[in-house]
Amino acid sequence: MLLILLLIHSVHFPAAAFYLPGSFPQRYRPGDTLAAKVNSLTSPTSKLPYPYYSLPFCAPQDGVHHAAESLGELLLGDRIETSPYRFSMLNNTTPLFLCRTDPLNPDTTKLIRSRIDDTYQVNLLLDTLPVMRYVKSPIVPDVLLRSTGFPVGVRADDGEYYVYNHLRLTVLVNKQNGTNRVESLMATADGAELIGFNGGGKEGGGYTVVGFEVVPCSVDHDPAAVKGRNMYDEIKSKAAAGCGPSVVGMRVQDNRPLVFSYEVTFVESSIQWPSRWDAYLEMGGAKVHWFSILNSIVVVAFLAAIVLVIILRTVRRDLAQYEELGSKAGAQADELAGWKLVAGDVFREPSHPVLLCVLAGDGVRILGMGVVTIVFAALGFMSPACRGALVTGMLCFYLVLGVAAGYTAVSLWKTVRQGDTAGWKSVAWRTSFAFPGIGFAVFTVLNCVLWYNGSTGAVPFLLFLVILLMWFFVSVPLTLAGGLIASRVRHVEFPVKTNKIARQVPAAQCSPWVFVAVAGTLPFGTLFIELFFIMSSLWLGRVYYVFGFLLVVLALLVIVCAEVSVVLTYMGMCVEDWRWWWRSFFASGSVALYILGYAVYYLVFDLHSLAGPVSAALYVGYSLLMAVAVMLATGAIGLGASFCFVHYLFSTVKLD
Numbered sequence: 001m002l003l004i005l006l007l008i009h010s011v012h013f014p015a016a017a018f019y020l021p022g023s024f025p026q027r028y029r030p031g032d033t034l035a036a037k038v039n040s041l042t043s044p045t046s047k048l049p050y051p052y053y054s055l056p057f058c059a060p061q062d063g064v065h066h067a068a069e070s071l072g073e074l075l076l077g078d079r080i081e082t083s084p085y086r087f088s089m090l091n092n093t094t095p096l097f098l099c100r101t102d103p104l105n106p107d108t109t110k111l112i113r114s115r116i117d118d119t120y121q122v123n124l125l126l127d128t129l130p131v132m133r134y135v136k137s138p139i140v141p142d143v144l145l146r147s148t149g150f151p152v153g154v155r156a157d158d159g160e161y162y163v164y165n166h167l168r169l170t171v172l173v174n175k176q177n178g179t180n181r182v183e184s185l186m187a188t189a190d191g192a193e194l195i196g197f198n199g200g201g202k203e204g205g206g207y208t209v210v211g212f213e214v215v216p217c218s219v220d221h222d223p224a225a226v227k228g229r230n231m232y233d234e235i236k237s238k239a240a241a242g243c244g245p246s247v248v249g250m251r252v253q254d255n256r257p258l259v260f261s262y263e264v265t266f267v268e269s270s271i272q273w274p275s276r277w278d279a280y281l282e283m284g285g286a287k288v289h290w291f292s293i294l295n296s297i298v299v300v301a302f303l304a305a306i307v308l309v310i311i312l313r314t315v316r317r318d319l320a321q322y323e324e325l326g327s328k329a330g331a332q333a334d335e336l337a338g339w340k341l342v343a344g345d346v347f348r349e350p351s352h353p354v355l356l357c358v359l360a361g362d363g364v365r366i367l368g369m370g371v372v373t374i375v376f377a378a379l380g381f382m383s384p385a386c387r388g389a390l391v392t393g394m395l396c397f398y399l400v401l402g403v404a405a406g407y408t409a410v411s412l413w414k415t416v417r418q419g420d421t422a423g424w425k426s427v428a429w430r431t432s433f434a435f436p437g438i439g440f441a442v443f444t445v446l447n448c449v450l451w452y453n454g455s456t457g458a459v460p461f462l463l464f465l466v467i468l469l470m471w472f473f474v475s476v477p478l479t480l481a482g483g484l485i486a487s488r489v490r491h492v493e494f495p496v497k498t499n500k501i502a503r504q505v506p507a508a509q510c511s512p513w514v515f516v517a518v519a520g521t522l523p524f525g526t527l528f529i530e531l532f533f534i535m536s537s538l539w540l541g542r543v544y545y546v547f548g549f550l551l552v553v554l555a556l557l558v559i560v561c562a563e564v565s566v567v568l569t570y571m572g573m574c575v576e577d578w579r580w581w582w583r584s585f586f587a588s589g590s591v592a593l594y595i596l597g598y599a600v601y602y603l604v605f606d607l608h609s610l611a612g613p614v615s616a617a618l619y620v621g622y623s624l625l626m627a628v629a630v631m632l633a634t635g636a637i638g639l640g641a642s643f644c645f646v647h648y649l650f651s652t653v654k655l656d
Helices: 002-012 071-075 106-117 181-189 286-327 338-342 353-378 389-400 402-416 424-452 461-487 512-519 521-539 547-574 581-589 591-605 612-651
Strands: 033-038 081-088 096-100 124-126 132-136 144-148 153-155 161-163 166-175 207-217 259-268
Touching: 071 389, 071 461, 081 166, 081 259, 106 153, 106 161, 124 207, 286 521, 286 547, 338 547, 353 389, 353 402, 353 424, 353 547, 353 581, 353 612, 389 402, 389 461, 402 424, 402 461, 424 461, 424 612, 512 521, 512 547, 512 581, 521 547, 521 591, 521 612, 547 581, 547 612, 581 591, 581 612, 591 612
Parallel strands: 132 207, 166 259
Antiparallel strands: 033 081, 033 124, 096 259, 132 144, 153 161, 166 207
């Protein structure tokens, strides 16, 4: 009951993230130092993130230091580093001088202009919160649009390039009145000690950071006037006269230095610390999202109910008819028709049985990884405050579920071979290298492309070796262990014996694979709306955190895949076609074809501004990998459902 309540909470309040041990608030006294950090430069049009200091930005006085990053952050291309932006809690500042760069050479000027053309964004972080920028909507002037980060610069109407060199930063803080019991429990669970501010008066409970906002400005500082100044000296700024996208000043041109500055204002806010991520996690068009999901659920559930009723009534009628014929002593063989005639062939070994077992095993692993990850995310265990937690969790679950992959593949192999364990090691080995090998090959090729282009999206060589070792020394042994367990467990026995000579399949007017290809439309109808939001999160940088919706859609997808596969299997046997193994797999797995088609549609109509062949190669490579993963997962569902259906069907009828 508690899990159900938590899932309902995550569906209705997706932005109310759970803060588990390890994420209790950091409190600051007035006057304490706050240091902002910088992440990689990112772009919605180019999928190549670059280091922040690849452009001539100001560096800290004590040098640039890299922050400790998780496995997921590194895989996502995050490279968090220290910055010169420092603040003193509750102390508002006038414009402060940061640095004056060397005169720009032609190569640097060209690089900055290229980054501006590709709409690269600067990403600042303060207390794990990304900086947020508000701009007026060009369509509805009274509406403010939110976005994380801010552009490197802007290209004016006259064709000149200008860099945003002055930042108006606003830090939202919430005054704490004392140590909260929940926070104390969190700290105790971590073995940490909360700092108690018992100075009394206004400083009693300290302050927490609950918001971080920026207004970037392009200010025409005089390089000669600031020459010789030290970092954090006060300077006169023209930003007070006006600041916005239409106000430009610091031009990017050869042999001219850039001057950077900033100012900060602290504002007390009523936002509580547990709710500080609400502004980031609130998805635009929430009502449309909600009603679209409900509409899909109702329509698909209605169709699934109709299909289920038809199958139950038809099968029940066939069973009653065959029992009646079987009770008659003089029943003729030609009075029987349909699926009962293929009883001696329905469990015949399929073509390429090893490949089928390997694909089913990998599909179960991928499905299990998806289910466990979404459940943990829906329950709030993967807070956005823990950057990269989702990717780290997915990788760990995938490695551990190698046991399930090996067990499923070898169990299916033993069942197909009716208890013969010969060759199970080969099946287990191939399962451990099939999809992981494909995924690692695609990952390696794309990573080499990113390496060549100097992008932070490239995984460091040491981490690359770590992933390779995790595959060979964690995933492979667990897969073999699962296969070993399955080889010693009793297999599923068939309810009927298989004839020595295969029955000839009657010629069909239409190829059954046409129905297999069309069958994928129904599973695709359950997920295409969520697929749009997921694709927007992956390729447009939008935050996706409605895992409650996704969990409901996933459950519905499993049901629909099972029913579609069962329907096609039953239809095939009714026309005396006993070759159902592969068709049941691809009946539900054909949804991958429609996902690929949607990926092409999304590339043409939503990512039409995608810049460069490298970004296109990344999109195509990862889209193909995603489609293969979906095919394996949904195919395993269809194969398992059809096997259970066929086994039950022939177990309930008396055969001579």
